[in-house]
Structure formats: structure tokens, C-alpha cells
Amino acid sequence: MRTLYDKIWDSHVVYQEEGKPTIIYIDLHLIHEVTTPQAFDGLRKSNRKVRRPDLTIGTMDHSVPTKNIFSPIKDYFADLQIKTFRKNCEEFGVKFFDIGTENQGIVHVFAPEIGLTQPGMTIVCGDSHTSTHGAFGALAFGIGTSEVEQVLATQCLLQKKSKNLLIKISGKLGFGITAKDLILYIIGRIGTDGANGYVIEYAGDAIKNLSMEGRMTVCNMSIEAGARAGLIAPDEVTFDYLKDKPFAPKGELWEKAIDYWQTLKSDDDSAFDKIFELEADKIEPQVTWGTTPAMVISVNDEIPDPSTAKNELEQQAFQRALEYMGLEPARKITEISINYAFIGSCTNARIEDLREAAKVVKGYKVHPKVKAIVVPGSETVKRQAESEGLAKIFTEAGFEWRHSGCSMCIAMNDDYLQPGERCASTSNRNFEGRQGRGSRTHLASPAMVAAAAIAGHFVDIRNWKFKD
Amino acid sequence: MQKFIKHKGKAVAIFQPNIDTDQILPKQFLKRIDKTGFGNFLFYDWRFDENGNPNPEFILNQERYKDASILIAGKNFGSGSSREHAPWALFDYGFRAILAPSFGEIFYNNSFNVGLLLVTLPEGIIKTLVEKTETLEHYELEIDLQTKQISDDFGFNESFEIDEFKREKLLKGLDDISFILQFQDQISEYESKRPLWMPKVL
Ligand code: SF4
Numbered sequence: 262m263r264t265l266y267d268k269i270w271d272s273h274v275v276y277q278e279e280g281k282p283t284i285i286y287i288d289l290h291l292i293h294e295v296t297t298p299q300a301f302d303g304l305r306k307s308n309r310k311v312r313r314p315d316l317t318i319g320t321m322d323h324s325v326p327t328k329n330i331f332s333p334i335k336d337y338f339a340d341l342q343i344k345t346f347r348k349n350c351e352e353f354g355v356k357f358f359d360i361g362t363e364n365q366g367i368v369h370v371f372a373p374e375i376g377l378t379q380p381g382m383t384i385v386c387g388d389s390h391t392s393t394h395g396a397f398g399a400l401a402f403g404i405g406t407s408e409v410e411q412v413l414a415t416q417c418l419l420q421k422k423s424k425n426l427l428i429k430i431s432g433k434l435g436f437g438i439t440a441k442d443l444i445l446y447i448i449g450r451i452g453t454d455g456a457n458g459y460v461i462e463y464a465g466d467a468i469k470n471l472s473m474e475g476r477m478t479v480c481n482m483s484i485e486a487g488a489r490a491g492l493i494a495p496d497e498v499t500f501d502y503l504k505d506k507p508f509a510p511k512g513e514l515w516e517k518a519i520d521y522w523q524t525l526k527s528d529d530d531s532a533f534d535k536i537f538e539l540e541a542d543k544i545e546p547q548v549t550w551g552t553t554p555a556m557v558i559s560v561n562d563e564i565p566d567p568s569t570a571k572n573e574l575e576q577q578a579f580q581r582a583l584e585y586m587g588l589e590p591a592r593k594i595t596e597i598s599i600n601y602a603f604i605g606s607c608t609n610a611r612i613e614d615l616r617e618a619a620k621v622v623k624g625y626k627v628h629p630k631v632k633a634i635v636v637p638g639s640e641t642v643k644r645q646a647e648s649e650g651l652a653k654i655f656t657e658a659g660f661e662w663r664h665s666g667c668s669m670c671i672a673m674n675d676d677y678l679q680p681g682e683r684c685a686s687t688s689n690r691n692f693e694g695r696q697g698r699g700s701r702t703h704l705a706s707p708a709m710v711a712a713a714a715i716a717g718h719f720v721d722i723r724n725w726k727f728k729d
Numbered sequence: 730m731q732k733f734i735k736h737k738g739k740a741v742a743i744f745q746p747n748i749d750t751d752q753i754l755p756k757q758f759l760k761r762i763d764k765t766g767f768g769n770f771l772f773y774d775w776r777f778d779e780n781g782n783p784n785p786e787f788i789l790n791q792e793r794y795k796d797a798s799i800l801i802a803g804k805n806f807g808s809g810s811s812r813e814h815a816p817w818a819l820f821d822y823g824f825r826a827i828l829a830p831s832f833g834e835i836f837y838n839n840s841f842n843v844g845l846l847l848v849t850l851p852e853g854i855i856k857t858l859v860e861k862t863e864t865l866e867h868y869e870l871e872i873d874l875q876t877k878q879i880s881d882d883f884g885f886n887e888s889f890e891i892d893e894f895k896r897e898k899l900l901k902g903l904d905d906i907s908f909i910l911q912f913q914d915q916i917s918e919y920e921s922k923r924p925l926w927m928p929k930v931l
Pocket of ligand 1: 388390667670689
């Protein structure tokens with residue numbers, strides 16, 4: 262009896278010595294400008310090569326300007342980092358998508374999009390949201406720069422196996438409730454360290470009914486619950502998504518792959534170290550009020566009183582978060598005005614996310630006190646959204662339509678908030694200062710953020726009047 | 730990598746839960762391409778005001794905690810991102826060890842790759858140590874990785890658990906690449922059996 266995680270793990274063990282961590286093989290190494298310069302330096306210093314340039318691919322996303330992607334980067338260090346990345350990839354023979362080229366985009370958006378992410382693979386990247394790729398039943402996780410160097414040099418990684426956590430979501434998500442609400446709800450329940458030391462497998466009807474894009478949103482935020490990785494067993498939805506993608510296997514290999522992929526599921530009665538069950542029907546639209554993704558409530562709830570926290574430490578953390586966010590207990594989420602709306606990031610900037618948001622926006626105007634931007638997850642998403650007429654819906658409503666990149670998810674480029682500004686954001690982290698020093702972030706689904714941009718405050722998307 | 734065998738140094742406590750990597754090293758400093766120099770930016774938004782002047786309230790700016798090399802932190806320290814810039818900053822600032830009830834997982838691994846010792850201790854013990862740093866001026870701890878003991882000059886003595894491989898690594902200052910490279914044959918052997926449908930980008 263093996264879980265999905267056990268199966269992928271077992272098939273990647275290169276060497277295991279008693280009492281030592283395991284050497285596992287890495288099928289795909291994604292790299293970007295921020296976490297690699299020191300790793301390439303390391304290779305150079307020890308005179309090593311990239312072992313498998315054919316299993317390594319790069320993109321530029323974090324520091325990329327999204328307003329005019331071809332404009333020179335003003336920030337000296339960001340510019341240097343981009344140039345260094347280019348130089349390193351060229352020197353070591355690694356393929357990469359340069360700024361503004363056809364497939365460039367956020368690392369966790371572009372790879373699935375061209376079919377590089379496939380079931381049963383091991384995928385790593387110097388980026389914690391690598392967990393996104395688990396949506397395909399691939400074991401995917403973030404690593405640090407020393408480990409990036411390790412993988413570049415050896416295509417292997419020293420790892421200790423994690424424990425298995427099953428999160429089973431039965432029932433159906435209600436109208437207007439998305440994968441984002443689901444994962445925020447889960448994190449709210451288990452906490453930011455609730456899955457520390459575990460790989461999560463998500464299962465149940467509510468997961469089966471999600472599209473690939475929704476599954477990616479769920480797995481993306483596994484890391485916000487402290488998990489090593491998130492996994493969803495591949496099924497017809499996965500295979501349909503992959504079929505005919507540029508890097509998907511073709512012809513006879515496709516058939517062989519499918520045969521294998523179908524075995525990638527947890528055996529009945531597999532032993533999980535921990536199981537968490539919940540019902541999808543109960544979930545309402547979620548909005549965070551604090552400075553961790555676990556500080557989240559339903560849109561119609563009131564901001565909790567610190568005295569309701571579990572213990573003294575949590576109480577202090579609550580208090581601190583309220584002060585930072587400029588909020589007080591018992592305030593309703595729907596009464597909070599925003600001055601910024603950001604639709605973007607590797608959590609929620611795929612084509613489906615933009616479609617959902619555009620549906621809400623259509624026929625409306627952005628609230629006069631709100632600045633709103635849409636930053637597609639990749640140049641491919643951008644082109645597609647333009648051809649489907651989504652871009653027009655956004656710009657007519659007063660949204661800025663940008664090029665792809667991480668943008669205001671991490672605010673490393675020119676897109677950041679001023680101290681005290683409040684943003685409805687489709688990204689994954691509401692940490693202090695994440696969107697700029699003193700910035701206040703509320704995480705929510707694309708539809709909820711779009712509605713907030715128009716209303717000027719959060720509203721329950723289930724009551725939205727869609728104009729067709 | 731610098732070895733860690735035994736270390737005695739001043740302790741300071743930042744005892745809040747869930748301090749994430751964005752707090753440890755705000756992302757505006759992630760653009761640098763070296764491993765050094767990040768210490769100046771450690772806890773930047775807490776340590777300095779908008780104009781870059783030191784915030785006298787922040788604990789690391791207080792005279793009595795100057796030159797502290799052991800950090801005592803709350804649970805889930807280092808949650809968030811995978812960037813090694815956070816451990817680089819802690820190390821570069823002068824920290825050699827961090828004690829907490831629990832750590833973010835990727836941060837935990839990264840720290841050992843940088844030469845920082847992370848010790849997980851029960852919350853009760855951490856609280857005791859936090860109090861000591863507050864009540865005793867220039868409070869010092871000694872951490873011995875060989876005997877896996879933490880002690881102070883006032884009779885405190887506690888042993889800790891740590892993964893044997895990680896311990897060896899710090900004691901000898903080894904990096905993981907050299908370890909993996911001993912198994913070149915196994916890697917090649919594995920590679921010869923990889924399924925053909927797996928994607929290649931070149
Ligand atoms: S979009 Fe945000 S979370 Fe995703 S890779 Fe970029 S910075 Fe990281």
C-alpha cells in the first residue's frame with residue numbers, strides 16, 4: 262500500500278545509505294534570476310558544469326518591469342541581476358525565455374503551460390511556490406540557492422522523506438466559490454505551520470471537479486500551510502490539459518505515458534500520517550484580514566477579537582497584525598475600503614483567472630478611488646486574453662493591462678504600494694511589507710478582487726450583478 | 730562552508746511566532762548577486778525607519794544586545810520563501826545559531842547549507858531562555874554540537890536532538906555536492922533508465 266507521494270519518491274531514489282538522507286533524481290529544474298547568481302558562481306569557482314542543461318530551463322519574472330517590458334531597468338541591482346542571469350544561462354548552455362519573448366512568464370505559469378510539467382516527475386526551483394506543479398501529480402518543491410547549485414551540478418538533491426498528509430474535501434464548491442477560497446479556508450483551519458514536515462495530497466470530489474488551473478491554485482499555496490509540497494493525483498482532467506502541449510509526449514510515447522500516469526494514485530487504504538477532512542459546501546468567499554494567509558475569514562464575517570486567539574502568543578500576533586493592518590476587531594470585511602487592486606501572480610493569473618475576473622468587470626468601471634492592474638502570468642496568457650477580448654474589458658473598465666511578471670505579488674520591480682495603502686490582491690502572501698513597506702494586503706479570489714476594484718470595498722461575489 | 734563545533738556568545742530574543750523570510754530580509758534586497766553583505770539589511774523594515782535611520786525600539790539596536798550571535802525566536806521561524814538570502818543575512822550579521830520551538834522547513838535546510846546551526850527546543854525551554862535574555866545583562870549561551878548540549882553560566886544545561894547527517898556536515902564544514910558526487914555511477918545508472926517520455930528542453 263503506497264501513497265502517491267511514496268510512489269513518486271520510490272521511483273526517484275538514486276542512492277540511499279542507511280541513516281543518511283536520500284539522493285533523489287530531479288527531472289526538471291526551473292531557474293530564475295533571483296535565486297541563481299550565487300549558484301552559478303559556485304559552479305564557476307569549483308570548475309563544474311551544468312550536468313543536464315537539457316533538463317534545466319530559465320525565465321525572468323521577479324524583477325521584470327511589467328508596464329513597458331522593454332524599458333531599461335532603472336534599479337541598478339535588478340538590472341545587474343537580469344544581465345547576470347542572461348550571461349550565466351549563455352555561458353552554461355541553459356535555455357531561457359528572455360524578457361518579452363513569446364513564452365516568458367512567471368516560472369510556475371510558463372512551465373505547465375507548455376507541457377513541461379507532467380505527472381510523476383520531480384520538479385524543483387529556487388522558489389517556494391514550486392509546489393504549484395504538484396497539481397499534475399508531480400513532486401515539486403522549492404529549494405534554496407545551495408541546493409540550486411547542487412541540482413545544477415549533479416541533477417540530484419539530498420532529501421529526507423516527508424510525512425504524508427491527506428486533505429480530503431468532499432462535496433461541491435458553491436456558486437462563486439473558487440479554488441482560492443478553498444485553499445485559503447484550509448490554511449485558515451490548519452494554520453501556517455499546520456503541514457510542516459508533510460507533503461499534502463489533496464483528494465475528494467471538490468478536488469476532482471477543479472480544472473487544472475484551479476488545482477494549480479490549490480497546490481500553489483500548500484507552502485503557506487508549511488507543506489513541503491502539494492499533490493493531486495492525475496486523472497482525465499490532467500491528461501486532457503496536457504494533450505498536444507508542445508512538450509507533452511506524442512504518439513506511442515503518449516500512450517505509454519498515460520499507462521504509467523494512471524498508476525499514479527494512492528492505493529486504497531494507504532496509510533497517511535495525518536488526515537484532515539472537510540466539506541466544500543460550507544465554504545464561503547474568503548478574505549484575509551491579517552499578515553499571514555491563515556488570518557482569514559469569510560467575507561460576511563467580522564474581524565476577530567484577539568481575545569479569541571488560542572494562547573497568549575497568538576493573541577499578541579493578532580494584536581500586532583491588527584495594528585499593522587490598521588483594523589479593529591468586529592469590523593466587517595465588507596466595510597473595508599481599498600485603494601489598490603492587483604490581479605496577478607503564480608496563484609491567480611492564468612487565463613481562467615482572468616476570464617473569471619473579466620466576467621465580473623464587464624460593463625463596470627473601476628471605483629474612482631482605486632488603482633487597479635492586471636498582470637498576466639505569462640506572455641502566452643497575455644496574448645490569449647487579448648485575443649479573447651478580456652484585455653479590452655479590463656482596460657475599458659479602467660484597469661491597467663500589463664506585461665507578465667511577478668509584479669506586485671512581491672513588489673521587486675516598480676509596482677509597489679505606498680505605506681498604509683490597502684490592496685485587494687489575488688496573490689498568495691499578505692506578509693508585512695510584501696507589497697511595499699507598510700503595505701496592507703488582503704488576499705482573495707480573482708472574482709472577489711475584481712468586484713472590490715469596482716465597488717471600492719470587498720463585496721460578497723455571490724450577490725454580484727453580472728452584466729452580460 | 731564554515732565549521733560549527735562549539736560556540737559561546739551573547740543571546741538575544743525576538744520571540745514572535747511566524748516570523749517569515751520577508752521580515753528577515755525584505756525583498757528589495759534580493760537583487761544582489763553575491764552571498765555577502767546581506768547582514769546590513771537583516772530585519773531591515775524593523776531595524777530602520779523610512780529614512781534609513783536605526784529604530785531605537787528594535788531589540789537588535791539596543792546596546793545591551795550588540796554583537797549577539799545567538800538568536801532565540803518564536804515558533805515557525807523562517808516560514809515563507811525558499812530564498813537562501815534570509816540565512817545569508819542572519820549569518821552575515823553575525824548570528825551563528827538560532828533556537829526556536831519550530832522552523833519553516835526550507836529555511837531550516839537552507840540554514841545548514843550556510844553554516845548556521847538551528848536548534849529546535851520545546852516552547853517551555855525557549856521561554857525560559859527568553860526571560861533570561863531579558864533579565865540578565867549580556868546573557869551568554871554556549872552551544873556544543875559535539876555533545877549536543879546548550880548551557881549557560883548559571884547552571885542551565887539542556888541537551889538537544891539533531892539530525893546526525895546535518896550535525897556531521899556542520900562539524901566538518903562539508904557541502905552536499907561533494908557528498909552526492911561520490912555517487913556518480915549510481916546517477917549515470919539511474920539516468921540510463923529514465924522513461925523516454927519525460928520532457929527534455931534541448
Ligand atoms: S508570482 Fe509571487 S509567489 Fe509567484 S513566483 Fe512570483 S513572486 Fe513568487
